[in-house]
Amino acid sequence: MLVLGIETSCDETAAAVVEADPTPGTPVGRIRANAIYAQLSEHRPFGGVVPEIAARAHLERIDGMVARALADAGVGFADLDGVAATAGPGLIGGVIVGVMTAKAIALAHDKPFLAVNHLEGHALTTRLVEPVAFPFLLLLVSGGHCQLLAVQGVGRYRRLGTTIDDAVGEAFDKTAKLLGLGFPGGPAVERAARDGDPAKFDLPRPLWRKPGCDFSFSGLKTAVRLAAAGLPKDDPRAIADLAASFQRTVGDILVDRCRHAFDMFRTTCGLPPDTPVPLVVAGGVAANQHLRARLADVAASCGARLVAPPPALCTDNAAMIAWAGIERLRLGLVDGLDVAPRPRWPLDPAATAAIGRTGVGAGVKV
Template identity: 65%
Template sequence: MLILGLESSCDETAVALVNDAGDIRANLVLSQLAEHRPYGGVVPEIAARSHLDHLDGLIVKALEEAGVGFDDLHGVAATLGPGLIGGVLVAATTGKAIAAARGLPFVAVNHLEGHALTARLTDRLAFPYLLLLVSGGHCQLLAVEGVGRYRRYGGTIDDAVGEAFDKTAKLLGLDYPGGPAVERAARTGDASRFALPRPLKGRPGCDFSFSGLKTAVRQQVQQLGALSSQDRADLAASFQAAVAEVLVDRTRNALVRFRADTGQPGPLVVAGGVAANGSLRQALTVLTEAEGTELVAPPAKLCTDNAAMIAWAGVERLRLGQRDSLDARARPRWPLEELDTPTPELEVAL
């Protein structure tokens, strides 16, 4: 079963072909970094127009790379949310058009579920597992109990962690995108130089807060005035260390709750763009070793936005019997808790 996956929810135009054996036959991602860099962030209208300009060409290239044609497809999966609605509509309408023209089943994929199920593609992970989903727009801890079955333990009460990375990079005068820029700067920095806050650390629950940390970085920048390269490196390292401590603290609470709910210690899956951060992965590895479980972190190229995860989510839902109508609506907001669960008796083993 070969599925075409389409993704355009933010600033990456992506196309992939994945089969139900977990083989990624093609996985193309066209970044828009150059288009958005002058603005220091994603401009929705520019993103949508770029998706429209490039998606068709990427589909042709992906089919050529995989050595297949439209007649070889068994279904089409496209992101229908959450995301920037103008961009979401590009993949959604293109996917529906291909499905209609070729008489193929169509699957409306939740972008967050794509991240949530990636470990099933890369590591053949069985349900249940605990998920730390960290990206530019999302920061959540969830028990993943099955396709369409998510129990939310906590989330951010203000800014997502990826947004905090981007804003910190801008304050420090670093390059865009902010996450990789902060990580690069932090490599030569002293993480102990600045006593930045650890919001909510040590408190009960699994929620996150990053707005106060971001404000503390701004205050340090204002106090320093003109920043030297070492100032930037030290602030980046101090910020990154604070983020890692907060994420580890909240995730530890979630592991305790997950064990109580399921009788299992884990595993812990980390997904989303921020999951590509090496310092965070190392901190979570130390945590899971101490808690007697394992950390599952997909390859970095499958943590950032991509269409292989969308195609795989389509595989998971198609083999459970799901087919979405072509009038399924795109959504700027689409919490995982609102997803439906396909008919379990139709499931085919991995």
């Protein structure tokens, strides 16, 4: 089974071809091609992603990326078994570009179309590279999302906790900007933190040791801004210390929330208390090696193991979209060409409805 995947939800214009056994429930696939154009030069002058610029860049690049992916894979449109594209959530202009491109290919070549939730792409990525059985506990950490979910199967997600304000990746980006470390912020903070003292600054840990699995990062960002304003000018050591302290604090928060999530996960899935549980971490922030080490430790202390995709598959890419398309195609979950792109698309609609009623989480950014 061969599926073409297209990803255009933020600032990566990507196309990939993934191959897998057509049998449902068979994990692990083979990436035949994975072409990515990162729009760093377009957005770097602004210190962040500008939606209108991203959408125009996707429009200019997408045809060439699809052609490159097919050429790298050594296949043509006729060889495909399906065409998958991110249909949301994301910056709607970019999502529209990818969805319309995929629909056109599917229509012209009479192939099944698969509208993939970008978050499901991240959630299932580990199954592309190693056999991870359902159910598993997922920590999804990226520029727009910070969630803990019980993944019970393809399309079956129960949210255990989410951020009530900002995502952890957004906090990394804002910290990098405050410290003048450049864009993209996550890798820049991680590099600076290697030379810093993580105990130098005592930063707040919102919701730390509180019941539940929800996150909060707005107070931490404010504390970093105030600390950054008091740093000596042009002092790389002080900048490194603050970056290291911020990274350590984020690690403390993630470890605390995950520790609570293990018990909630076992209860949600009806598992005995001592059942071994995989902790899967996915999303762009999952590429951070310091945080991976912290999460591996908490998983081991809870009788679990940490599973993470290779760093190259943590950030946005089309291979994960193609793989999610394969997982859905094997179950017959094909979409019509009337599917509309969505700027917001929760993995667990029931949890979103509950949050909407309470008003909590209204500020979460896509």
